[in-house]
Amino acid sequence: AASLMSHDCCDCCSLGLQLRSEGHRCEAHQYLGFHCRRVFLTCCEGDESRAVDHDDRHTVRERPTSFDLTNTVLLSGNGPCEQHCTSVGGRPQCSCVPGFSLQADGRTCEDINECSSARACQLSERCVNTVGSFTCQRLITCPPGHQINNDICEDINECVQQSHNCGPGFECVNTEGSFRCNPKPRCPVGFSQDAQGSCTDIDECGAGAQPCSLAFNCINTVGSYMCQRKIICSRGYHASPDGARCIDVDECQGGLHRCGEGQLCHNLPGSYRCECQTGYQYDSFRRTCVDVNECWRYPGRLCAQTCENTPGSYECSCTSGFRLSGDGKNCEDVNECLGNPCSQECANIYGSYQCYCRQGYYLREDGNTCEDINECSQSIGQLCTYKCVNVPGSYRCACPEYGYTMSPNGRSCRDIDECTTGAHNCSLAETCYNIQGGHRCLSLSCPPNYRKVSDTRCERISCPNYLDCQNTPLRITYYYLSFQSNIVIPAQIFRIGPSPAYSGDNVIVSITQGNEENYFSTRKLNAYTGAVYLHRQVEGPRDFFINVEMKLWRQGTFTTFQARIYVFITGNPL
Template identity: 60%
Template sequence: MISSGRLFGAFTAALKTQGLCKTICFKAVCCSCCALGLWMRRQGQGCDADLHLVYSCGHVFLTCCEEVEAQSQLPLRGQENLRPTVLPRRGTYQSQCGDFKPFPSLGCCYLWIHCCEPDVDECLTHKCLPHQRCVNTEGSFTCRPQITCPPGYHLKSSGCQDVDECAMRKDRCGKDFLCENTPGSFKCTPKQKCLSGFTQDAHGNCVDINECSSLAQPCSSSFACVNTVGSFSCQQKVLVCNRGYHTSPDGASCVDVDECQMGSHACGVGQICHNLPGSYRCDCQTGYQFDALRKVCTDVNECWSYPGRLCAQTCENTVGSYLCTCTAGFILASDQKNCEDINECDQKPCSQECVNMHGSYQCYCRQGYYLHEDGRTCEDIDECSQSIGKLCAFQCVNVVGSYLCACPPHGYVMSANGHTCTDVDECKVGSHNCSSEKTCFNLQGGFRCLSFDFTFAHTHRINCAPNSFDCQKSPLRITYYTLSFQSNILTPAQIFRMGPSPVYAGDHVIISITSGNEENYFSTRKLNSFTGAVYIQRKVREPKDFLIEVEMKLLRRGTVTSFLARLYVFFTPSSM
């Protein structure tokens, strides 16, 4: 930051040549910084003086100074005299900083004479709490709470204020809709009004409303709804009920006929009538069933009629009933239906672990042992050599009665489950060796140090000469992306999409790979008029790094603009 004496030195020299003042200090301008910008431009001094001003004053100074330049390029018929929007009154005033005196050349500006000492910004050295922010005041400072505004709001000195999206962009909703600002957002209201029975679609067209589906109950239950253009009608339903049903009193539905209650059934003496939907059933007493051919009740073989549901194991039929029995290894329980198991493990038939089973038992071995062919003896297992599946993600080490899993010496640590290996994020823990000029990117089992240049393309386009066609064709923006995949993934596989945002009607894009695809692993496809994608078309069988450049040319309203995406694509081992 330039000192206050040097800051306004240039202004002082210029003003003295005009005989306008004798003394100027930092905070010397009591009129708006805009007025200084207007005066400097009219004097032919240029707009570079904003570099010597603090940000707030320099921004206003530069805006007014350059605005004069822009206005001077308009036709003479449309030019108007540029004056500050607010002019201070002429005269002499008193303040803590001295006297105000007129600045005739500007017509509005006054100077502070005999200034006091400049205010010290305590926020440069004072530290507020982590959840506070420091605000400098005249002669002091204050710590205020940090304020984070939700989406749709921006931070002002008085707090979070709503963003007027409609004022920022008047064509946000399209020509057929009106934009209406709401707290934190906005909504689009159609301009055209539709007649009753019609509504507007997304394009503002009036389309018919299907009242039969949109209304909860447009017609009564005995009428059917028929949609018409702009309205609907109700038509009487005609019901034909099947046998065993009759029409309800309102004629809207078919209801069941209760033959048992009406006495229209044909059940015999001693039989019980049970109503069914559309019919009925004649039942006999418990343990018997009705023979419809002979019209008599016969014994029910419960063991056949309800297999597996009456007895836990074996069922034996009797006249009007049944009996339950048990197979070998079980005894009948007190309820005469379930069977209780005999616990053979009480006799200790196994060398290690015995588990009782229904009617038998099973010998098991502890972890690290296997059951011998005799079904009772346990022997040690070499899990690493005999296991069919892969016990460890990287390396298996056999130990007596068990095994251990090991990970590679670098880039991995053992997971809590003791079987899989977890990648070490060297970028997060700080164990990488990337310089401060490079960015660390974590990979499975390692990391990469990447360089990103975000300002080259923007600066390059700004500095283009007006007649430099090659420079104008250079990318407007260069964006970096990092992608990581395991080797041997199925191909073709889409890995990246590219398109403009926002999208306008008539947009067309062309996606191509300009460098980094010498081995022809990648290809591009156009998904639609405004979106393209990058694919892996060849299988990458081993770990490999790529840096490919993908160019998108956007044709919009007769103008072609180029954008460049630089993709760091890393393939790591498929296992681990």
Template identity: 60%
Template sequence: MSESLFINSVSCCDCGFGIVSDSQFPKQALSVGDVDPAANSLEDLERDDRCQRFAALCHHTCINTRDSYLCACHPGYTLLQDARTCVPENQEEDNRVSEEDMLPTVPPARQETTTQKLALYNPCAGNGPCSQHCSVVRGLAQCSCSPGFSLKADGHTCEDVNECTSGRQNCSRDEVCVNREGSYQCVRLNEMCDEGFILNQNRDCVDVNECVTNTHTCQADERCVNTVGGFDCERQILCSSGYQLRNGVCEDIDECVLRTHNCGTGFQCQNTDGSFTCNQKQRCLTGFTQDSHGNCIDVDECQAGTHRCGEGQICHNLPGSYRCDCQTGYQYDAIRQLCVDVNECWRYPGRLCAQTCDNTPGSYQCSCTAGFSLAFDGKNCEDVNECDNNPCSQECANIYGSYQCYCRIGYYLKEDGHTCEDIDECSQSIGNLCAFQCVNVPGSYNCACPPHGYSMSPNGRTCQDIDECATGSHNCSASQTCFNIQGGFRCLSFACPDNYRRVSDTRCERVSCPNFQQCQTMPLRITYYQLSFQTNIVIPAQIFRIGPSPAYSGDNIIISIPRGNEEGYFSTRKLNSFTGAVYLHRQVREPRDFLIDVEMKLLRQGTFTTFLARIYVFITANSM
């Protein structure tokens, strides 16, 4: 049969340690100077244990005492006169035993003789108790020192001899003795310090005071003045009687002030140049006094503090007297007889200050109200431009005596009248500002589209679908077909089943059928279709129509969905004898893909022919 199908599809698109020693010689004994001779406590005895400090003091046993130590011997031995060495009480028996020990029949163990024991004991082993040299004298250790050192009182320790202070040096007068460890050195003065300096005990060059050492060359009428590294000779100035030398100048001596005059009672001393005179005193009037020359001069009661002006009054001296006046800003109260403050603000209302007058003790002060500042003249008030101090978070307008804050577009002024808060247009908008998503930004808002499959329209509010199939931004293989959907794309493969051949990109036709029964049940033609709708499509919606083309009188069709409608989202309806339709009669809430087979059986002239429409139905999200 060569008839074709009439097919019409409907789609909606609006929809981050060693040991540290205190001495150079670690084996030296404790100095005598370090021990208190009067110490008599057990604590001191234990602290200075000579037996423990010097292990070689005694031959056998050492017993420590408060000031020294004692040696003791083992039983069968006696202590020699050196108070340190022990020998057997019966030396002959000891020698006999020693001889027996040499016999071959006696076991190898033998005892040493006294002579052998004394020979084995060396009190100077390891330098003994000496810090420098140790010698054995009569079986005892005797300490000595190297040249330039002397043995201390403890008999063990050596200390350096200061030849420079002990008088053992032989330096000449023009040389200085410098002590060294175990020796000394003579250094010439001219080699150590410059002329005018001398080497002191600390080996520092210090200035020589030629005036004190009398090594200067000043004459009898000259005075020696020491300088650093030398001296100066200054000529002496002799002053006449009645004068004294001060700062190199002869000045007059005031005998009247120093009271070295001889004027009697009733006479006034008057100083003269180099001497003085005695003048008879004269009587002066009240308020005057006689000076050193016998003249009557005015007494300044104000300066002398002998006036009787009250508190807050000013004393003015007058010849022979004084006057008491009130300070500026005060007036005299005759009743209370004191100076009281004058309230200038009350006395001259509206004449002193432009705005506010405040009385102060003895004066007044002008001030201004808020929004104004006192002018340079201290009287008038000038408007303050508060906007210079940035009181507003955004815009500020200065007005007379005050200011006003304003906000930019996209902000509103908070109740404090200073702070501007951003307006969230996305949450406060009545209508939909953006088709997909509104993003609030400081002072405005922006519209955004889904991250994939959409681009922003030129109006900045709506999103338009990107046709990946047209732009080539899909990832379909060469054997697949790209189909664009809202917000994405699908890669589709069209394969024909066995016993079918592909006649176009979307159509397969049956090659043959083995028998009549299969020819009626196997589809003559399989055609692929793609439909795309949005989740907000109005239900029920006719999405596909199918029928023979051309149609003839007497044709009759049967429409069904044999596969892909297991959940019952779709249904079919026969519109007339040769036209059928497919409906979406359940709302799809989320984006989803369907593949349904729509089968049409055509009864024409007593024969059934089957046609199959394999339809991809893509349900996408609402348009942006």
């Protein structure tokens, strides 16, 4: 049998060593027995140490386990040993892996509790036994007054756990890591302290010892008591506080009467009497007091206008526009105008008032408010030629802020000639030209090789060659034209031609500068006359400066003339 066991164990180990030498993974076949698989894996994997695990709270150390395969025979299948089997003299001898000890039966192994040894872990660590090994965990130390809970130090509530040492005259108050004892409040004489620490009055006249003699009654008071002499009083009377005499009981004040609804209680010596209040009468059938309707009983005699019955009485009132007089019965007219109910004028009438408005206002549907009439929007005709401005109660006509003044009729605006009045800002070297609603400061300057012969004309001084004489203008003339923006399009605004004209003359007219937006065009009226047209509508005030060139063909020679035209488009007439 020993030879068979040794042969089986050696076969399992040989399989593991062969698999390891061939570089294959160490995986035991499912048909190998438990002990054979352990032998197979041990021989295949060789000696390995277990990992050391660390975390934030404790350190775990495992004792390394190794297997010495020298002269070691491990049983497979149902061998006699639970863990290791070694052949000694042809007989099996059992042993255990590190961390286990062989039991008295010589075949089973039991886990060794390494934590029973004082040298297993350091003093700052806690030993935890595991199967075949042990771990060391770092201890968490909490400060005084705290306890560990799930590796967290929490405050101990000594007051709840009743672990404090406060005496009966003190109450416990928990603090972080400790507690304090506060003295309980003391009660004055005649009071006792309840379980909540509050002072309550002591009933000296209670079931305990009676402090008064038999001839006196004990009456408890707040913080003390009093003794009252016992006397016998007849019905309707009670003993005085000192117990020396009998005094009348006021049933009316003490609520001891039986007067019905609407009745008044009148106290009497030893009794009381019930009477109906003023404005009520006794109903013997219902045995109660019922209200008297004075308005029905005395119709038209109590109030001048309206009588309203009230419980036990009546009230006079007046209709709208009147108020009650000082006697509480008659009515007098209210002057509502004193309260300024109208936004403008108020006329008081008997029992009411009437609002009316001043000229230029109308009364709104509420009958009180006056609102301004907007003459500018409600007028059938045109009140103003330029602009109508509504003002409270009326209107006024206005002109543009600059360039115009109001005519004497107060409706139309007329242009201000700034050039004539001197209200311009032109320099001495400039010429003031008035336009509708403003003015322009114009400066005439002649180009080189030209001389100024008048305020609006420049003439060429010389021409060095024939080509220059053909192409440069003989004369440059300035013109100023002003039109309103509502001019009918197309509009002929300028004519140009030789003066005098001769038979055989022929002209060519063109715009050489200033017509980039194509507002203007030229047209030949006849052989010696050309015209400039405004053929596009101009929106709003705008200034143009165009150069119109006329080439005159006369007797085989071209002569050039140039007209520099300022075109001012102004607003519509006011």
